[in-house]
Amino acid sequence: MWGDAWRGRSYDLGKMNLRELALAYSTYPAIQAYGLLAMVAGILALAWVESWWRLGLVVLVASLIYPLAWYGIHRYILHGRWLYRMKWSAGLWKRIHFDHHQDPHKLEVLFGSLANTLPTIALVTLPVGWLIDGRTGAAAALSTGLVTTCIYEFFHCIQHLNYKPRWAWVSRIKQLHLYHHFHNEDGNYGIIAYGPDMLFGSYYGEARQKPRSPTVFNLGYDLDEAERYPWVMELTGAPPRDRPPRPPAPGGGAGGGDGLKAAS
Secondary structure, X not given: OHHHHHOOOOOEHHHOOHHHHHHHHHOOHHHHHHHHHHHHHHHHHHHHOOOHHHHHHHHHHHHHHHHHXXXXXXXXXXXXXXXXXXXXXXXXXXXXXXXXXXXOOEHHHOOOXXXXXXXXXXXXXXXXXXXXXXXXXXXXXXXXXXXXXXXHHHHHHHHOOOOOOOOHHHHHHHHHHHXXXXXXXXXXXXXXXXXXXXXXXXXXXXXXXXXXXXXXXXXXXXXXXXXXXXXXXXXXXXXXXXXXOOOXXXXXXXXXXXXXXXXX
């Protein structure tokens, strides 16, 4: 049912407006799955609750752990170079992050695969919730993680959308994320929470604070690496690109030149 609506479709965020994004986002299979599972887990947590303060603590802790977990995964796994160097994991790396950096405006590769994201969300949230409040906490933590994922993904879409946010905070996080994609990928790993970047020294608020990276679009998987480790290139059907397709001209969007002007 869900897959049929999206099978074979491609969405370019550089050519979409906010209304078109909202429709595409709300009908995307992964987002619908997150929402349904979050609702089921939330209902179970409420049905099992014995202590409201412990339930609240679970939600708070899960909300705080999420950006830290995302930071670690993004920096050390998605931007690591070890996944593409093994044949069995090369396709996974290609799908979950390489394709997104090769073409940051392509909506269908912005979201992770459910087969990868759901186990990761469960692994991050369930143990913490269980330790605090047993099955109630596990269900509440899972629901919190799924809802947080939906929020992160929506703002992630906006950061690549042909749209200039009116809210200063959204405009700023969009600018920071576009620096990550179009200037230097070794920093600004957060999506909406940049506290971990500040804590671990990877935050930069202006492009001039870091040199322009030659690997910002290929994450180090250049032609030399593709010759040594060909599996991602074989799956792509083409050599890795140094730059993505040129986005549309600026005018409130994510496009124009290097993708930074629209966010400034």
